[in-house]
Amino acid sequence: MLDALGDPTRRVILETLRTGGPCSVGGLAERVPVSRPAISQHLKVLGAVGLVQHESRGTRNIYRVHQAGLGELRSWLDQFWGDALQAYADHVQRTEEGK
């Protein structure tokens, strides 16, 4: 999941799909400065973690962003966020006690 988002090119692909809407593989290859096979491989990774979804229309595959993977990231972030706040509160607590 976060591994998939770790690559800059994959983020560009996601951003392209997000702002430009659903797009074919060839279409993405025109907008993103890498070869078509590279796009294909990245889409495979993004699809494996549920960040994109594809739909066959004729010979072309239309890819779009998908929320499935985002949910996992969101819950992870929410938990992390809560714990970070808690940790900060504890830290302030101890600091206040020790002054």
Add this chain to the structure above:
Amino acid sequence: MLDALGDPTRRVILETLRTGGPCSVGGLAERVPVSRPAISQHLKVLGAVGLVQHESRGTRNIYRVHQAGLGELRSWLDQFWGDALQAYADHVQRTEEGK
């Protein structure tokens, strides 16, 4: 930001700090199966994007998770989340029209 979270070892370090609370560099090196310099380098990266914060106490540096970096990630995710839902709604709309 997402580059920092892209590395598994860095996520282990973050997870260790999150669940185990603030810790020194040497302490992290004992819990995470990499050398101390590696820990140091990862902490530098994590600190640069505001995911951890350190506090010098004597000769040792105590690291803790920090919310600064999480905020950026959260806003990015929220925006992405909204757009994904919107894109899905549009897709359903077109699908319904075309049936």
Add this chain to the structure above:
DNA sequence: TGCTTCGGTTAGTGGCAACTTACCGTTCGT
């Protein structure tokens, strides 16, 4: 003031992953 502990930095290496080139199957058009 040595001696030790702790930690950041540098130099160098190894492994992985992102990329391209080439190939092949599939589907549409004529």
Add this chain to the structure above:
DNA sequence: ACGAACGGTAAGTTGCCACTAACCGAAGCA
């Protein structure tokens, strides 16, 4: 049925980054 367009896959190369070993400075303790 033939050719073209589209896209997934395989093989091979390259560049980057995570890691270790070695060195150095800073702060506590006798």
